[in-house]
Amino acid sequence: MARAHSRIESALADLEREGTLSAAQRAAVGERLARALREGRGFDVTAIVASFGALLVAAGLLYLIGYNWEALPKAAKLALVFGIWIALHGAGFALAEKPGTHPRVGRALTLLGVLSFGGAIGLVAQIYHLSAHYPNAILVWWALSVPVVLVTRSRAILVAVMAIGILWVAWCTGVWTEDRPRDDERLWMANFTLVGVAVAAAFQALAALAAGGSQERLEPVLRSPVLVLASAAPFVLAFHEPWNHGRERTPGRDLVPVVVAVVCAAILLGLANWRRGFRAARDGWILIGVALLLGLGVLAAPGAVPILGNVVLFGGALALVALGVRESRPNLATWGMFLFAAGVVARYFEYLWDKLEGAYAFLATGSLFLVAAFLFENRRRALAARTKGASP
């Protein structure tokens, strides 16, 4: 961090010498830079070390609970768990807020408190031999941890809460799909991937809501899983194999998780649209459109799903590259190229692998990877140069 700061200072001095910046402008830039660094917008080693410490202690606590120590009576176990849990939140608050002498360690302890909530649920389930068909306890763990994120505005806690939320959505989708009378791998593929697209749209909406508001520092974290979650559906549904067997239509009720997820995402996007305007919510609406298009394909024309998947996969990859260049967002362009290459490799394995034998298959695959990597590197460099050139 210090080295980067001194390099920027040196560049500012050069600009002043060359006459591009006046002394006052240079001082103003330097002051703004120092303030940004003080506010911890950069890479914060202390926070990362403290968060890793919290994760390790949480793992240790869960391991201890998992061991199911029998020496303690029920009341003592409960007192221990509640005592540790309340103490963690108390210490976290004292260190981070009042008096706030060690904010990073304090936030790590609050993160540990949030993770201990799951441990406490697990321990009570263990003591009373409780179980449930649907993971409702995970839902409550997630829902009751959201206010902690809003109050603390901690990115580390947000990551943990997002992970708990995604775990709940995936678990619920799995239970629902497993309960269907028809054991069909197409249903698993469609439900998981299309719910993933809807969750990506929901994160996009939340990122739009966070941007420009009091929770602005959470916006990049909320946006981070969007591309991965959104890309899974077209990539997985583009494979022909599962859709070749049987052409019967999927009953609408089998896709209930997708419908619920899409409705929830649409509500959040509507809110983002209302508060921040269409442009902020646009990408999320596109994702909702993709989920609906692929979902309708699964319901009405299962045989056409791989075609739709391929169209969305390659069309989406090209659109991402174009959008990345147009809006000077290199990460979009890079992801678009990666998705395109992944699609080409997947189709190669799907259609050509069986037609080649032994050494030829390895030679051809290795060459394909090398050529793809060469093209990928060239295009990436060129696009990165263009997007940088387009930046104001």
Added chain:
Amino acid sequence: MNSTLRFWAAVVPSFLFVAAIAMRAEWTLRTGREVHLAVRAYDPMDALSGRYLAVPLAIERVDRGAAARDEQRSLLGRVVWVRLEPGEPFWLAAEVLDAPPGDPDVVALRGTVVNDQQADLWVDYGLDRFFIPQDAADPTVPRNAHRLTAVVRVTREGTSALADLLVDGETYADWNARQPRGSGAPR
């Protein structure tokens, strides 16, 4: 709202939730009526809560004829009350009801239908895990070597809690204490 109040308002609901789960289970154990149910156990792990014996109850599978509803209508996902009748050595499922029985002398377990196919209904009562210490002995190995019985407490509303597991009529804790040390390391 000051920062102290805001922080504690955010975290206290989570404490209350866990306390409510514990109190509900404790209430059921203290006030519920005791029934003995047959189980077919095995021995897995839970990522959060540790090692347990899966104790699927024999009454999880109920004859569809015991349901009073229209035969054509699927009960999948519905909450039902399964009326139990005392039997020897185990209580048995007698009837599937839409609502809790009004009669306080009738024992009915509340559950959710998780599978409704052909002649049987599969009902989940949330009673299929008996947690044991990591190094405890496993009565499910070898298979069918012991007769396992779930001791369940049921309230008038049908809320239930697994109170104990009997191994050949003996409580699990007593049976485990008699086993040689190190005999129960998880596989």
